[in-house]
Amino acid sequence: MKPSVPSLAVTAAWLACALSFPLSAADPLATIDQDLPAAIAWDFGRDAAPLQRIEAAVVASLDEPALREAVEYRLIHGLQTARLRGARDFFCRQLRTVGTERAVPALAALLRDPDSASMARYALERIGGPRVVSALEKAAEQTSGRLRIGCIESLGRLGAFRLDGPVGEALRSADPALAAAAADALALYNKPAAAVPLLEKVRPQAPPAVRLHVDNALLSLAEKLLAQGRWQAARRIYQTFSAQDQPSHLRTAALRGLLKADPASALDRLCAAIEDPDPAVQAAAIALVREPGAPEATRRLAKLSVRLPTATRALLLEALGDRSDPLALPTLVQAARDRDEPVRLAAVRALGALGRPQAAEALVAVAAESGGATQRAARMALLRLHRQEETDRTLLRLAAEGEPARRAEAIRALADRKSANLLPRLLEWTRDPSPAVRRAALAALGRTAGPAELPRLFALLRNPVSADDTSPAAAAIEAVFRRVNQPALLARPWLEAWQDAPASLRPVLLEWAPLAATADTLRVVRQSLQAADPAEREAAVRALAEWPTPDAAPDLLALARELKAANLRALTLRACVRLAGASPRPDAMYRQALALGRSDADLKMILAGLAEATTPEALDLVEPLLAKPAVQAEAAAALVRIADHARHRDADRAKAALEAVLRVRPDSPAAREARRIINDMEKFEGYILAWQAAGPYRVKGGDTKAIFETAFPPEQEDQSAVDWTPLTKGLHDWDINLEDQFGSLDRVAAYLRTAVWAPEAMPARLELGSDDAIKAWLNGRLVHAHYVTRGLAPAQDVVEVRLEKGWNRLLLKVVDNDGGWAVACRIRRPDGRAIPGLKVRPAPAR
Structure with missing residues (x-):
């Protein structure tokens, strides 16, 4: 137009x-x-x-x-x-x-x-108002199709229009879309009592697609009538939809409405619906049980649950638990011992949901007398009980007296609930006459005790009440060691226990020595290598093989040379390779381990460990083994893994190793992976991803400008207070997400340092991208500072610098305002091309 x-x-x-x-x-x-x-x-x-x-x-x-x-x-x-x-x-x-x-x-x-x-x-x-309604009604009369439907929809949203106008006419239309739009508009009408007769009149003859909208409109108007206090008018609509011949979704909606519209008969109607043959109506009724109500309702529903079929009964029992009404407790306790497992499980879960301390005794009994899913459900329900102090007092009483099996379950529940002041009682119960109680107390101590309780546990290990207690006591001690996981705290009780340990217990104590690894503990393990008892000697070897720090490396290398037993020698060789990665000189250890390989099997095992090496030097150790047919496949696989780790430090050497794999084993899985890595390297060449990191640093008040200007310890000449650690997280193809390393923090700074080797003195350009602000130092001189808030992109800042021949020290400071926190950096020729022979290592140059 x-x-x-x-x-x-x-x-x-x-x-x-x-x-x-x-x-x-x-x-x-x-x-x-x-x-x-x-x-x-x-x-x-x-x-x-x-x-x-x-x-x-x-x-x-x-x-x-x-x-x-x-x-x-x-x-x-x-x-x-x-x-x-x-x-x-x-x-x-x-x-x-x-x-x-x-x-x-x-x-x-x-x-x-x-x-x-x-x-x-x-x-x-x-805008609204009568003039708008009139304009929309006039347009609805003069248009058709989508334009007319749009006017009807707008009239509905306004909630005021003539019922004998275009909306009423559209409701009687043969066009299903138009009639449905009219029904939806009537659902929003601001005088519900006047709109209901129009919808009721067309409902019997309405086609299914329209009838759905008519029904929804009637239900919406019934809700409005309820809100207006017109109970009888609302009840008449709901009664229409509650008939047996109505679809399930309408009957369930009508049930909820009738409970509101007719409170006097609500409970009778709810109980009848729970026994309705329609599963959907049943489920809706049981869902309504969860809503709080009068005590009489809980009694009636609990009584009803006894005569229901198993599946319905289980649903109703869980709903009763959600009512949080203690009147349901006797019914739930009785049902928790029912012969049908679905009923038992539902009752147990309901007891937990009920949350009352009174349920504790029943749940302890069920846990003690059952197994499988019912026992697991009872134990979980005990954790859910509310009123911590009152519940714990009940459980302490149950743990102190009664049948041993129930006492054991009560002890378990107390430990799971992390009850206060429990440790002295647990230690007391480890001397109880009942084996079940002793075992439960020891298991609980394994979950709750700390280094202070270890001397008592070691005493139990030396002098158990029964020989059968030795294994549970050992399991408890090991659980404490693994959970505490602080060698400095664990070493003292371990060393004290060693002093008093009979020879028969020393192999057991040696199993835990790596978990308490200190110089003193290692000295004891070394002494045990010379023990007269073969079991103690073997336990010492196994302890060294599990040692977490490189201090044990010399002993392991010596054992790998001296041991005759193939299984123990294999353990020590594997440990040598494992510790090499944590050693200050990993390549020297890898070289010594390779020299100890007496067979192809030894070499394969060592290569499997070498695959986790991260230094370019490790490539030099592995690449010659490509010429040895018996271990060529393993050497190729290890070489590819090492090259993938080392490519950020020395891309040229890594690529040369990968190309060697392609030449020697061109059709192997290792070759396919080598090809993938080479393609990846060439896509993002030159970005520096090998760094050491320190931080995060912040200032009081969190002002990012102040953070940017403050000279934190990494900027200062004295670096003794700086904890530099390898940057291992957040490394992508070209950028580094610092939040992966330091956490999702805002208004903080982090420092990154690395060393860059140049084959000769030369001009270069430093390309920096950052989220947000950034500073850069080269060889101790500030070369760039940009206080900015931005997202990361490559080469947002380009700085002309000069590289010295040999190693150059590069330090970055990246300040995050809020949101993301990331950085990208590379060094190129002044014209942007790569610098041949450039190397990077994540350590300060000497």
């Missing part, structure tokens, strides 16, 4: 407002007058700056009625003049903000335009 020409009345009003508005407040109007021609000619894809200025002026007018009126007249003029969809949409959006009844005619003129009707209705719905 053609847009209407601006009326003389609107134009005159616009001019009158412009002339009458005070000059001191005319800035928004001046802005609109200046940008209005561009806005009228605007369409999608063009410069939106004029629109943004007009929108700001519209917002500025909201609190000044006279200014707002003047702005509105200009927007109406713009809407009536605009020819393009983008411009009309813009003016409609602005009139939604400031429009009044004055804008209705201009907006109504677009209701018959397929391109602009939606935006016009968007504005009209915001």
Whole structure:
């Protein structure tokens, strides 16, 4: 359709407002007058700056009625003049903000335009009022299809229209989409009692697609009637939908409504629904049981549960637990011992949900007398019980007296609940006459004891009440060692236990020595290598093979040379390779381990460990083994893994090793992986990913500018207080996500350092990207500082620098404001090309 020409009345009003508005407040109007021609000619894809200025002026007018009126007249003029969809949409959006009844005619003129009707209705719905309703009804009578449906939908959202007008007519339409839209509109009508008869009249003959909307509308109106206190009218609708011949979803909705609309018969109706043959109605009724109610309801429902089929009974029992009504307790306790497992499980879970300390005794009994899923459910339910102190007092009483099996379960529950002041009682119960109680106490100590309780546990290991207690005591001690996981705290009780240990216990103590690894503990293990008892000697070897620090490496290398037993020798060789990775000189250890390989099997095992090496030097150890056919496959696999680890330190050496694998085993899985890594390396060459990191650092108050300017210890000459650690997390193809290394922090700084080797002195350029601010030092001199808030991209800052021949020290400081925290860095020639022979190592140059 053609847009209407601006009326003389609107134009005159616009001019009158412009002339009458005070000059001191005319800035928004001046802005609109200046940008209005561009806005009228605007369409999608063009410069939106004029629109943004007009929108700001519209917002500025909201609190000044006279200014707002003047702005509105200009927007109406713009809407009536605009020819393009983008411009009309813009003016409609602005009139939604400031429009009044004055804008209705201009907006109504677009209701018959397929391109602009939606935006016009968007504005009209915001304005509202009788004139808008009249305009929408008139448009609905004059349009068809989607335009007519849109007008019906808008009338519904307004909630006020003539029932004998276009909405009522549309409800009787043969067009299912139109009739459904009319039903949806009636669901929102602000006088529900008047709308109900129209929907009830068309419901019997409505096709299924329309009837769904009619039913939903009736249910919505019934909710409104309830809110208005018109119980009888709402009840009549719900009773229609509660009939047996109605679909399940309507019957369940009607059930909920009837419980509200007819409180006097609610409980009878709920109980009947629980026994309804329709599973959906049953499930809905049981879900309603969870809502709090009168005590009489709990008694009635508990009594009903006894005669229900197993599946329904189980559902109802769990719902009773969720009511948190202690009146359900006797029924749940009885059901927890039912012969049907689904009923037992439901009752046990309900007891846990009930959360009452009174349920503890029943749950302990069930846990003690059952097994499998029921026992697991009872133990979990004991954890859920509320009122910690009261429940724990009940459990302590149950743990102190009664049948041993129940006492044991009570002890377990106390430990699982981390009850206060439990340790002295547990230690006391380790001397109980009952074996079950002793075992439960020892298991609980394994989960709760610390280094302070270890002497008592070691004493139990030396002098158990029964020989059968030795294994549980040892398991408890090992559990404490593994859970505490602090060698310095564990070494003292271990060494004290060693002094008093008989020869028969020393092999057991040696098993735990690696968990208490200190210099003193290692000295004891070394002495045991010379023990007369073969079991103690073997235990010492096995302890060294599990030692977590490189201190044991010399002993392991010596054992690998001397041992005759193949199984123990294999253990020591494997340990040598494992510790080499943590050694200050890993390559020397790898070389010694390879020299100890007496067979192809030894070499294969050593190569498997060498595959975890990360240094370029390890490539030199493995590559010659490609010439040995018996271990060629293992050597190739190890070489590829090492090259993948080492490529960030020495890309040229890593690539050479990968190319060697391609030459020797071109069709192997190792070759395919080598090809993938080479392709990846060439895609992102030159980015430095080998760093040591320190941080995070922050200042009081969290000001990022202050963080940026503060010289934290890594910037200072004395580096003794700086804890430099390898940067191992957040490494991507070219960038480093510092949040992976330090956590999702805001307003902090981190430092990264590495050493760059140049084959000769040369000019270079340092390419930096950062999120957010960054500083850079080269060989101790500040070469760049940029305080900025931004997201990461490559080469956001390019700095001209000079590299010295040999190793150059590079230090970065990256400050995060909020959001992401990342950095990217590489060094190139001044023209951007790669520097041949450039190497990187994550350590300061000497």
